[in-house]
Amino acid sequence: MKERPETILEVDSIVTRFGEQAVHDGVSFTLQRGTLTALIGGSGTGKSVLLREIIGLQRPTDGQIRLLGTNVWQDTEDNLNAMRRRFGMMFQDGALFSSMTVAQNVAVPLKEHANVPHALLDPLIKLRLAQAGLEPDVAEKMPSELSGGMRKRAAIARALALEPEMLFLDEPTSGLDPTTARAFDKLVRSLVDDLGITVFLITHDLDTLLTVVDRVIVLAKSKVLADGTIDDILKVDDEWLQSYFSVRTVIDARGEPVS
Amino acid sequence: MPERAELERTAAPNAAFSPEGEGVPILQLTGSWRLASIERIAAQLAALKPPAKFVIDGAGVAEIDSAGALALLDYLDSNGGAGAQLTGFADNELRIVEQVREHLESARAPIEHKHERMLQRIGRTTIDVGRGVLGDVNFLGATVVGVAHSLLHPGSVRIRELTVQFEQVCLSAIPVVALVTLLIGIVFTYLLGLQAEQFGANIFVVDGVGIGMTREFAPILVAVIVAGRSGAAFTAQLGAMKLTEETDAIRTLGLSPMDVLVLPRVIALMIAMPLLVFVGDLMSLAGAMMIANSMLDVTPTTFIARLREGLDIAHPLVGLIKAPVFALVIAVIGCRMGMSVDRDTRAVGMATTSTVVQSIVSVILLDAAFAVFFQELGI
Numbered sequence: 001m002k003e004r005p006e007t008i009l010e011v012d013s014i015v016t017r018f019g020e021q022a023v024h025d026g027v028s029f030t031l032q033r034g035t036l037t038a039l040i041g042g043s044g045t046g047k048s049v050l051l052r053e054i055i056g057l058q059r060p061t062d063g064q065i066r067l068l069g070t071n072v073w074q075d076t077e078d079n080l081n082a083m084r085r086r087f088g089m090m091f092q093d094g095a096l097f098s099s100m101t102v103a104q105n106v107a108v109p110l111k112e113h114a115n116v117p118h119a120l121l122d123p124l125i126k127l128r129l130a131q132a133g134l135e136p137d138v139a140e141k142m143p144s145e146l147s148g149g150m151r152k153r154a155a156i157a158r159a160l161a162l163e164p165e166m167l168f169l170d171e172p173t174s175g176l177d178p179t180t181a182r183a184f185d186k187l188v189r190s191l192v193d194d195l196g197i198t199v200f201l202i203t204h205d206l207d208t209l210l211t212v213v214d215r216v217i218v219l220a221k222s223k224v225l226a227d228g229t230i231d232d233i234l235k236v237d238d239e240w241l242q243s244y245f246s247v248r249t250v251i252d253a254r255g256e257p258v259s
Numbered sequence: 260m261p262e263r264a265e266l267e268r269t270a271a272p273n274a275a276f277s278p279e280g281e282g283v284p285i286l287q288l289t290g291s292w293r294l295a296s297i298e299r300i301a302a303q304l305a306a307l308k309p310p311a312k313f314v315i316d317g318a319g320v321a322e323i324d325s326a327g328a329l330a331l332l333d334y335l336d337s338n339g340g341a342g343a344q345l346t347g348f349a350d351n352e353l354r355i356v357e358q359v360r361e362h363l364e365s366a367r368a369p370i371e372h373k374h375e376r377m378l379q380r381i382g383r384t385t386i387d388v389g390r391g392v393l394g395d396v397n398f399l400g401a402t403v404v405g406v407a408h409s410l411l412h413p414g415s416v417r418i419r420e421l422t423v424q425f426e427q428v429c430l431s432a433i434p435v436v437a438l439v440t441l442l443i444g445i446v447f448t449y450l451l452g453l454q455a456e457q458f459g460a461n462i463f464v465v466d467g468v469g470i471g472m473t474r475e476f477a478p479i480l481v482a483v484i485v486a487g488r489s490g491a492a493f494t495a496q497l498g499a500m501k502l503t504e505e506t507d508a509i510r511t512l513g514l515s516p517m518d519v520l521v522l523p524r525v526i527a528l529m530i531a532m533p534l535l536v537f538v539g540d541l542m543s544l545a546g547a548m549m550i551a552n553s554m555l556d557v558t559p560t561t562f563i564a565r566l567r568e569g570l571d572i573a574h575p576l577v578g579l580i581k582a583p584v585f586a587l588v589i590a591v592i593g594c595r596m597g598m599s600v601d602r603d604t605r606a607v608g609m610a611t612t613s614t615v616v617q618s619i620v621s622v623i624l625l626d627a628a629f630a631v632f633f634q635e636l637g638i
Binding site: 098099114115116117119120122123124126127130131135136142143144162163190193194195196 | 295324
């Protein structure tokens with residue numbers, strides 16, 4: 001086997017305060033390579049803030065984050081830049097560069113950070129689009145011409161451009177219709193299974209949690225409330241978690257009984 | 260053996276045919292087939308001379324990613340090796356190769372780049388400009404009706420929005436207007452003075468500055484400042500609101516964006532602009548007076564006395580009459596460009612640029628029209 005089972009992300013007692021309000025008060029967890037992990041929590045529990053802290057966009061008040069062997073808030077800028085090429089991030093609304101076509105968007109990291117021979121550049125861009133589940137004719141469209149789901153896929157294609165070891169997704173299925181959302185789940189799962197990418201996502205989508213995710217981390221009351229497989233999480237005796245998943249039970253009661 | 264694994268992982272990618280021997284030739288791949296070494300991968304593959312039939316051995320591959328797989332499959336496809344058997348790859352590596360193979364056809368199809376020829380471009384731009392002007396005129400009509408309605412029914416004017424806008428477009432603009440007109444007053448007087456001094460006609464500089472500044476320069480300068488300051492701000496504010504669907508929200512709440520957003524801005528600017536021009540008149544004359552004293556030996560007392568004689572009240576009035584018209588045009592262009600922003604972040608920037616350009620050009624065209632008009636009237 002040539003797999004590399006190792007810790008890829010280490011979040012160590014993160015504290016975040018905005019003025020008096022403590023958003024995180026000692027949040028810790030580690031992620032293993034090749035897993036698909038979801039971060040859930042109610043509104044205002046600081047999921048997005050935590051994600052921004054992990055990828056180095058926002059400084060935590062205290063605590064350490066080690067991503068791909070680099071201490072995100074202490075290492076030199078050169079090391080950080082080298083590390084940034086090894087992970088991809090999909091922002092909630094895609095954050096595609098609006099002045100460029102989809103193909104040019106995907107080409108940005110490829111042109112900046114990889115010496116792709118000219119003959120291979122177009123095929124590689126098309127491959128990224130195909131890996132994100134987009135038709136080749138999307139390549140020449142502007143982001144403003146795309147639907148929400150396609151914009152998210154294009155954003156994934158750009159995040160995948162450098163074939164990152166780790167991919168962060170901020171609410172990948174929010175705002176998508178159920179069919180598109182399930183297709184998106186499958187896509188994310190195949191990135192983990194086929195390409196061996198480690199995926200960490202924030203989601204509110206119960207279907208995503210119940211079908212494709214390996215592990216769930218629950219953020220509540222400024223701490224990690226629960227951490228484990230979805231079955232473990234369902235057993236946790238917590239009011240918020242119970243009500244969170246009870247929505248699902250109601251829906252299932254009408255259709256097939258919950259197993 | 261972590262060291263060895265690490266070595267293998269960072270080893271340079273290689274591709275070579277096994278030495279000539281019995282049976283089918285074997286293409287042996289070794290090293291790390293990752294995007295980071297894609298240049299070397301392409302070079303290695305390009306240097307090969309493939310026989311008609313061969314198999315591929317991936318046992319020496321430390322790792323392969325989809326970019327590496329793409330380079331390999333792209334090479335095989337172009338060199339009649341599409342059917343070559345893959346052996347020795349680990350399962351996860353095979354999965355990557357197979358996934359890339361699935362997408363190979365669409366990846367290899369050329370991207371069709373859109374090219375616009377000169378004539379197409381000229382045509383499209385002409386249509387765009389035509390539509391833009393038509394839209395401006397349309398919006399101008401709607402705004403004038405709105406302003407007229409407000410004049411007839413003063414109660415319908417939204418006082419709170421109006422005062423907020425007035426503060427922004429008038430009070431906050433006074434310092435910059437005062438500074439710019441003061442400096443231009445000084446410079447203009449200096450230049451006139453240089454010429455007039457040669458003929459000993461120092462005192463007539465006062466006439467020249469008085470007429471020039473109050474009739475033409477102050478209104479134009481203020482209009483340019485206002486176009487850059489308030490016109491651009493209107494477009495950016497309304498454009499951003501359009502992006503976040505705030506204007507749609509206003510509409511669905513049963514309010515009219517015209518009443519809530521556009522009219523307060525237009526009316527505020529139409530009131531503000533004559534006031535700003537007046538400030539400009541005063542400051543430019545003050546600047547003129549300062550330099551006339553030191554350079555041309557025209558004391559402030561003489562300056563003011565000469566101004567009373569030489570500056571007909573018609574000249575400042577002409578300047579002040581033009582001001583609200585300029586204001587209307589700038590505000591209408593600013594609001595209309597903001598309201599016509601598409602849901603596209605880039606559009607706000609382009610619309611803002613367009614507002615400033617359109618406003619300044621329109622103001623200068625209007626000023627020329629006014630000049631002809633007042634000439635005919637003999638004012």
